[in-house]
Amino acid sequence: xxxxxxxxPASAQxxxxxxxISRIPKRPAQFEDYSNLTYxxxxxxxxxxxxxxxxxxxxxxxxxxxxxxxxxxWPVLNELGIKWARVQTGWARTEKQSGVYxxxxxxxxxxxxxxxxxxPWLSLSFGNPLYQTTDNAAGRGFPPIxxxxxxxxxxxxxxxxxxxxxxxxxxxxxxxxxxxxxFWQPLPKATEYVDLVRLTVAALREQQPTAKVIGGAIxxxxxxxxxxxxxxxxxxxxxxxxxxxxxxxxxxxxxRHSTQEFPAFQHLLKKYKPSLISWQGEAGVQxxxxxxxxxxxxxxxxxxxxxxxxxxxxxxFLLELGNDCAMSSYFHMAxxxxxxxxxxxxxxxxxxxxxxxxxxxxxxxQTLATLLSxxxxxxxxxxxxxxSILSDTNDxxxxxxxxxxxxxxHRNVPIHAWxxxxxxxxxxxxxxxxxxxxxxxxxxxENPVVIDPVTQQVYATRFEMDKRTCAETWMHPxxxxxxxxxxxxxxxxxxPLILTDRSIVxxxx
Numbered sequence: 163x164x165x166x167x168x169x170x171p172a173s174a175q176x177x178x179x180x181x182x183i184s185r186i187p188k189r190p191a192q193f194e195d196y197s198n199l200t201y202x203x204x205x206x207x208x209x210x211x212x213x214x215x216x217x218x219x220x221x222x223x224x225x226x227x228x229x230x231x232x233x234x235x236w237p238v239l240n241e242l243g244i245k246w247a248r249v250q251t252g253w254a255r256t257e258k259q260s261g262v263y264x265x266x267x268x269x270x271x272x273x274x275x276x277x278x279x280x281x282p283w284l285s286l287s288f289g290n291p292l293y294q295t296t297d298n299a300a301g302r303g304f305p306p307i308x309x310x311x312x313x314x315x316x317x318x319x320x321x322x323x324x325x326x327x328x329x330x331x332x333x334x335x336x337x338x339x340x341x342x343x344x345f346w347q348p349l350p351k352a353t354e355y356v357d358l359v360r361l362t363v364a365a366l367r368e369q370q371p372t373a374k375v376i377g378g379a380i381x382x383x384x385x386x387x388x389x390x391x392x393x394x395x396x397x398x399x400x401x402x403x404x405x406x407x408x409x410x411x412x413x414x415x416x417x418r419h420s421t422q423e424f425p426a427f428q429h430l431l432k433k434y435k436p437s438l439i440s441w442q443g444e445a446g447v448q449x450x451x452x453x454x455x456x457x458x459x460x461x462x463x464x465x466x467x468x469x470x471x472x473x474x475x476x477x478x479f480l481l482e483l484g485n486d487c488a489m490s491s492y493f494h495m496a497x498x499x500x501x502x503x504x505x506x507x508x509x510x511x512x513x514x515x516x517x518x519x520x521x522x523x524x525x526x527x528q529t530l531a532t533l534l535s536x537x538x539x540x541x542x543x544x545x546x547x548x549x550s551i552l553s554d555t556n557d558x559x560x561x562x563x564x565x566x567x568x569x570x571x572h573r574n575v576p577i578h579a580w581x582x583x584x585x586x587x588x589x590x591x592x593x594x595x596x597x598x599x600x601x602x603x604x605x606x607x608e609n610p611v612v613i614d615p616v617t618q619q620v621y622a623t624r625f626e627m628d629k630r631t632c633a634e635t636w637m638h639p640x641x642x643x644x645x646x647x648x649x650x651x652x653x654x655x656x657x658p659l660i661l662t663d664r665s666i667v668x669x670x671x
Contacts, residue, residue, distance in 0.1 A: 192614070192617065192619070193592075193621065193653050196594070196651055196652070196653055197651070198623050198624055198649065198650065198651055198652060199612060199621040199622070199623055199652075199653075200621060200622040200623075201619065201620075201621055202611065202620045202621060202622055202669050202671065203619075203620055203669040203670050203671035204618050204619065204620065204669065204670045205529060205532065205613060205618040205619075205620050205667065205668070205669065205670075206532075206668035206669060206670050207241070207243060207528050207529065207531070207532045207618070208243050208531065208532045208535065209240045209241055209243060209279065210239070210240050210241075210242065210243055210244060210245060210278055210279035210280050210531075211240055211278065211279035212243075212279075213243060213245060213279070213531070213535040213536075214535070214536060215245055215535070215536040216243075216244070216245045216531060216534065216535040216536055216538070217483055217487065217488060217489050217490060217534070217536075217538070218243075218244045218245060218246070218479070218489075218490060218491075218492075218527070218530060218531050218534070218535075219244050219245065219246025219247055219248060219280075219283075219489055219490065219491035219492070220242070220244050220246070220247055220248075220491060220492045220494070220495045220512065220527070221247070221248050221444060221446075221491055221492065221493040221494040221495060222235070222247045222248060222249045222271060222275070222282070222494075222495055223248060223249075223250055223285075223444075223493065223494055224250060224498065224501075224502075225249065225250065225252070225267070225268075225271060226250050226251065226252020226253075226254065226255045226256075226287075226288070227252070227255075227502065228255075229498045229499060229500055229501060229502070230494075230496050230497065230498045230499055230511070230515075231496070231499070231518075232271060232274075232495075232496075233518075234496045234513050234518030235495050235496055235513065235518075236274055236278070237518070238513065238518075238520060238524070239275075239278045239280060239495070240278040240279060240280075241528070242512070242524065242527060242528055242531060243527075243528050243531030243532055243535070244280060244492075244527065244531050245279065245280060245281055245531075245535075246280065246281050246282075246283060246489055246491060247275050247280045247281070247282050247283070247491075247495075248282075248283055248285055248335070248443055248444070248491050249268070249271055249272070249275075249282050249283070249284055249285065250284075250285045250287050250288070250338065251268060251284050251285065251286055251287065251323060252267075252268070252287075252288065253287075253288060253289065253290045253316070253319050254288065254289070254290045254291060254292075255267065256268065256319070256323070257290060257292065257315075257319055258292075259292075260292055260315075261318070263319070263322045263323070263326070265323070265326050265327075268327075272327065272330055272331065273330075276330065281332075281333075282330075282331060283331070283332075283333035283334070283335060283376070284323075284327070284331055284333070284334050284335065285335045285337075285338055285379070285443075286320065286323070286334055286335065286336050286337065286362060286366075287302075287335075287337055287338040288302050288303075288304075288338070289302075289303075289304035289305065289306050289312070290306070290312075290315065290319075292315070293306065293309075293311055293312040293315045293316075294306065294308070294312055302344065302345060302502065303343070303344050303345050303346060303347040304347055305337065305340070305346060305347075305354065305355075305358050306358070307354060307357055307358050307361065313361060316361065316362070316365075317361060317362075317364070317365040318365075320362055320365040320366050321365045321366075321368065321369055324365070324366050324369040324370045324373070325369050328369060328370040328373070331373075332372075332373065332374055333373070333374045333376060333406070334362075334366055334373055334374070334375055334376065335375075335376035335377070335379055335408060335443065336358060336359045336362045336363070336375065336376070336377055336379075336404075337355065337358060337359075337379060338379050339379055339380065339381035339410065340354075340355040340358075340379065340380070341355075341380050341381050341382060341387070341388060341391045342381035342382075345381070350391070352391055352394035352395045352397075352398055353394075353398050355395060355400075356395055356398040356399055356400050356403075359375075359377050359400060359403050359404065360399070360403055362375075363375055363403045363404075374405045374406060375403060375404045375405055375406070376404060376405070376406040376407075376408050376441060376443075377395070377400050377403065377404035377406070377407060377408070378392060378395070378400075378404075378407040378408045378409055379408045379409070379410070379443055380392060380408075380409045380410065381410050382410075383409050383410055383411050383412065383413065383423070384409060384420075384423035384424065384426065384427045385419075385423065388409065389423075389426050389427060389430065392407070392409075392427075392430060393430055396430065396433075396434040396435075401434040401435040401438060402435075404438070405437075405438070405439075406438065406439050406440070406441050406488070407431060407438055407439075407440050407441070408440070408441045408442070408443040409427070409440065409441075409442060409443065410442070410443055410444040410445065410493075411442045411444070411445035411478060411482065411490075412444070412445060412446075412447075412460040412461055413461075413478075414461060414464055414585070414586070414587075415583065415584075415585060415586065416474070416477045416478040416481045416586075417477070417481060417566055417583040418583075420481060420485075424485045427440070428440075428485075439488040440487055440488060441487065441488055441489040441490070441491070442482045442487050442489070442490040442491060443491050444491060444493040445478045445479075445482070445490070445491070445492065445493060446460075446471075446474070446475070446478075446492055446493035446494060446510045447460075447461045447464060447466070447470065447471055447474045447475075447510070447586075448461070448462060448464075448466050448471065448508065448509040448510050449466055449467060449468040449470070449471040449509045449510075449511075449521055449523070450466050450467075450468075450509040451464075451466045451509065452506050452507060454506050455501075455504070455506045455507070455508060458501070458504055458506070459501060459508055459510075460493075464587060465587040466509075468521050468522050468523065469522060469589075470586055470587055471521065471522070471523045472521070472522040472523040472525075472526045472616050472657075473586045473590075473616075473656065473657045474586045475492060475523045475526050475527060476526050476530070476581075476615055476616070476657065476658045477566075477581060477583075477586065477658060478490075479492070479527075479530055480530070480568045480579050480658055481568065483534060483540070483568070483570070484540060484568035484569070484570075485540075486540050492512065492523075492527060493510055494510040494511050494512075495511060495512055495513065496511040496512065496513040496515070496518065497509045497510065497511035497513065497514060497515035498510070498511070498515070499515060512524040512527060522616050525615075525616060525617075525618055526615045526616050528618075529613065529615035529616075529618055529660075530615065533572075533577060533613070533660060533662065533666075533667075534570060534572075534577070537572065537573055538570055538571070538572050538577075539570065539571055540569070540570060540571075541569035541570055541571050541576065544569070544571055544576070544601070544602040544605065545569045545571070545576045545578065545599070545600065545601045545602065545605070546569075546599075546600045547567055547569070547578060547580070547597060547598065547599045547600070548597070548598045549561070549565045549567070549580060549595050549596070549597050549598075549654065550595060550596045550598075551563040551593055551594070551595050551654070552593075552594045552595060552596060552650075552651060553593060553594070558596065558598065563582065563593075564582070564583060565580060565581070565582060565583075565595075565654065566580065566581055566582070566583040567579065567580045568580075571605065572662070572666055573666075574604060574605055574606050575605065575606050575607070575662060575663045575665060575666050576601050576605050576607055576661075576662065576663070577660060577661070577662040578599070578660065578661045578662070579658045579659065579660045579661075580597075580654060580658065580659060580661075581654065581655065581656055581657060581658040581659070582654060582655060582656045583656075584656045585656070586656065588656060590655035590656050590657045591655055591656075592653045592654070592655045593653070593654055593655070594651040594652070594653065594654075595651065595652055595653070595654045596648065596649070596650040596651065596652075597648070597649040597650070597652055598628070598646055598647070598648050598649075599625070599646065599647040599648070599649065600646045600647070601647070606663055606665065607647070607662075607663050608663065609622075609663055609664035609665065610622075610623050610624075610625060610649075610661055610662070610663060610664070611623065611661070611662060611663070611664050611667055612652065612659055612660070612661050613659065613660045613661075613662070613667070614659060615658060615659075615660060616657065620667060620669050622664070623649060623652065623661070624649070625647040625648055625649045626647075626648050626650075627644075627645040627646070627647060627648075628645050628646055628647075628648045629641060629643040629644075629645035630643065630645070631643050649661075
C-alpha cells in the first residue's frame, strides 16, 4: 500500500489581518485505504494564554533592522500556542545619540508578546556606529571590544536596558553566532567571545542579579567545528558566566549525524558544568527562495516549498525535544521583506509575506505546541516501539526500511512520533507498516488516536494485545500474559505522524 502525497493549496487559506485566523478546512480523510484509521475530526488547539509552560518558541528577529512587519504576527500569535520568543535588542536602533536610550520600539514588542502569553528573551546583539567604524548601519558583525570607549559604551547600554526591562525580562542571550564571520569581524575567536560575555554579564547582573544568561548562539549547531569552538569557549571560562547554552540547528536532513552530535554536545555540558541546560535558538528553512537569494542565508540552496518547510519544522523540533532540549525556537515568525543589506525577500516565516496568512508550517507548530506543552517529558525508555514495513517482508525482524521515532510522556500518557529519516525535499511516499509497541506499566493508552500534525486531522486507531510470552511466531498465545500492543496497518512517510491517547486530545467534530 503506497501513496504519494503532495502539498494541497487548501492546506492554508490567505487571510487579512482584520479577520480571525482561518483553520485548515475539513476535507476527506487522506488515509482512506487504512482500515485501522477512522477519521474523528480536527484537533482543537490551545492558545498560548491557555498553556502554562512549554519548550517551544519562535523568532522575533531583526526588528532592530526593521526587516519585517510585526503587525502581521499579533492577530495569530496567541493561537500559535508557543511560549517563548527570541527578540534582538538592537543597540544601534536604541542609542542614536550618545547616552540617550529610546526603548519605545522594543517596549511595544515585549509588551505585546507578554499580553499574548509569550515570554520574550532578549538577544543582546550587534554594535553601534556611534562608537565603532563599521561598514553597515547596525554594526552587525562588530563586537564592542576593540577599544575602551566602545567597551564602556556597551556596558552603559546593557545597564540601561537591564534597568528598563528587569521587571519584564528574565533571560538574556549574549550576541548572535559568534562563530560565523558575518557576525564577528574580522575572524571568530573563542577568547574574544568570552571576553564580550564577561563584559556583558558584569553590567547585566549588577542591575539584575537573578537574570538568566544564555551564551553560545553558535551558528554551526553541533558540528565538529562548533563543538570545538564551544569547548574553546568553556576552556576560557564561558561556563562560569552563563546558565544556558544556545545553538542553532540548520541542517538539510535534521537526523543526519545527530547520534554523533547530541552526545558530544551533552558531554561538554556535563564535563564543564552539569547544571547547564541547552536551548536551540534558531532553526528553519524557507518555503520559497527567490533566484537572486539562492546561496544567501541558511539552507537557501535547498529545494523549497511550503510542504517541505512544514516537514522540516516537525522533524527538527521533534528531534530537538526528543533529545531533551529545554527550549527550541523556530526561525522565523513571519517572512522578511528584505534581509540585512541584501535587498531581497526571505521566506523563513510561519506567515506569508504577501498577506500575513499562516502557512502549513504554522499549523504544524500549533499542533506540537498543543500536544507537547508541559507537563511533558522525554520517555527515556518508558516506551519502546518496533516498526516493520509490510511491503518488505512477513518477518518483522527482516524489514529493510530505516525509521525514526521519538517518545514522550504527558503525565501518564505516552506520545509517540514516527517517520522515515529520508530527505525532507522528497514528496512523502506513504507506506503501510506494523507497529509493535511496549509501554511501561502505569502508562495509559486505551483509546489511541493518530494525529497528522500538518492537517490537524485526528483518527481513531485500534491495537491487538499480542499475548505470546515472546516474539516467536510459532508460539501459541498465553491468556495470562500481559503482552504488547500491535497496531496494523498504520501509515508512515517522511512526514511525522503522532500517536497518543484520546484522553488528552480535544477534537472539533
